[in-house]
Amino acid sequence: MVTSLVRGLVADGLVAEGDDDRSLPGRPAKLLSLVGSSGVVVGVKLVADHVALVEAAVDGTVARSAVEPWRASAPTAISELVRLLESFIAGGSDRRLLGVGVGVPGQVAGRERGTVTWPAVGWHGTELGESLSHSLGIPVIVDNNVNALALAERLFGHGRRFEHFLTVTIGTGIGCAIVVDGMIQRGATGAAGEIGHVPIDDAPDARRCECGNRGCLEAVIGQDALVATARAAGALGARQGIDALVRRADEGDEAAQRVFGEAGRILGRCLAGLVNVIDPQAVVLTGEGMPGWRHWTFGFEPAFRGGLMPQRRELRVEIETWQEDRWAQGAAALVLGTPFESDAGTQSRRVRARMVAAP
Numbered sequence: 001m002v003t004s005l006v007r008g009l010v011a012d013g014l015v016a017e018g019d020d021d022r023s024l025p026g027r028p029a030k031l032l033s034l035v036g037s038s039g040v041v042v043g044v045k046l047v048a049d050h051v052a053l054v055e056a057a058v059d060g061t062v063a064r065s066a067v068e069p070w071r072a073s074a075p076t077a078i079s080e081l082v083r084l085l086e087s088f089i090a091g092g093s094d095r096r097l098l099g100v101g102v103g104v105p106g107q108v109a110g111r112e113r114g115t116v117t118w119p120a121v122g123w124h125g126t127e128l129g130e131s132l133s134h135s136l137g138i139p140v141i142v143d144n145n146v147n148a149l150a151l152a153e154r155l156f157g158h159g160r161r162f163e164h165f166l167t168v169t170i171g172t173g174i175g176c177a178i179v180v181d182g183m184i185q186r187g188a189t190g191a192a193g194e195i196g197h198v199p200i201d202d203a204p205d206a207r208r209c210e211c212g213n214r215g216c217l218e219a220v221i222g223q224d225a226l227v228a229t230a231r232a233a234g235a236l237g238a239r240q241g242i243d244a245l246v247r248r249a250d251e252g253d254e255a256a257q258r259v260f261g262e263a264g265r266i267l268g269r270c271l272a273g274l275v276n277v278i279d280p281q282a283v284v285l286t287g288e289g290m291p292g293w294r295h296w297t298f299g300f301e302p303a304f305r306g307g308l309m310p311q312r313r314e315l316r317v318e319i320e321t322w323q324e325d326r327w328a329q330g331a332a333a334l335v336l337g338t339p340f341e342s343d344a345g346t347q348s349r350r351v352r353a354r355m356v357a358a359p
């Protein structure tokens with residue numbers, strides 16, 4: 001189905017309709033892609049103690065990348081970020097820069113000004129997008145990291161074939177982005193999709209979560225929790241981390257495999273509940289935890305399938321392989337996805353204007 005939004009974009013020469021996708025039952029969907037611009041975009045992923053940057057072409061391919069130390073909690077964090085961005089942009093191609101996309105681990109409300117809440121580093125209502133755009137003189141679009149990844153999926157990955165899907169990330173935390181009718185659902189405060197904070201463990205001594213509550217999903221099956229569980233079970237030494245745990249499971253250590261299997265079971269039940277509520281066509285799994293995913297599946301599959309309503313039991317689960325620069329590539333997709341956003345604000349309109357003008 002071609003929406004009026006897409007018809008307008010095709011008329012403007014920003015979007016082309018490709019071949020029919022006949023991989024799913026029902027009326028074939030047209031695969032859409034961006035065209036008509038030879039510009040580049042810059043994507044940045046913010047982490048508490050560093051930033052990852054990429055320069056990407058309009059088809060999402062990464063031309064170059066960098067990782068720089070940076071401290072989000074420093075008083076000079078934003079001016080330092082401007083400096084890092086200016087330096088990265090100056091070292092890039094001479095093709096027109098269409099905009100900068102910034103992915104943050106917090107919640108983003110008011111995407112026009114890119115207002116970020118990231119309590120772990122003391123950011124409360126920080127107008128990041130506004131500050132960066134003003135300093136750099138180019139459009140800047142800020143969003144939650146997982147939303148950015150979902151947009152990259154929608155443009156370049158498995159999500160091209162689905163109007164309704166969940167992108168779930170496994171790693172330090174557990175994240176989720178909800179795409180309905182092709183659009184990312186952000187909710188009232190930008191917090192939609194926070195599956196990591198679904199309450200799981202109601203024991204009084206349940207693990208404390210970064211959000212302040214106890215027993216949240218990511219406090220129970222996030223990387224730190226898996227490492228702590230493995231150490232307590234004697235499956236991991238005191239100084240060993242998640243990579244060692246994956247290695248042990250790969251080598252056939254049953255205690256290590258059980259840690260992942262149990263995490264898979266808990267995730268499976270929780271995700272089945274979410275699928276029953278949202279009714280997506282597919283779930284896309286990704287994140288830095290994917291190298292260990294095969295050890296999660298024996299717990300995940302029965303819990304997930306068994307928790308789905310019977311008519312949804314065959315739901316597709318797509319595995320997206322993980323690369324180090326994927327988060328920053330997702331941030332770049334924030335800029336590339338603007339033609340597909342129905343609620344285009346000033347930043348999006350500025351990006352579209354630069355896309356049309358680029359040689």
Ligand SMILES: [Zn+2]
Binds near residue numbers: 196209210216
């Ligand atoms: Zn929490």
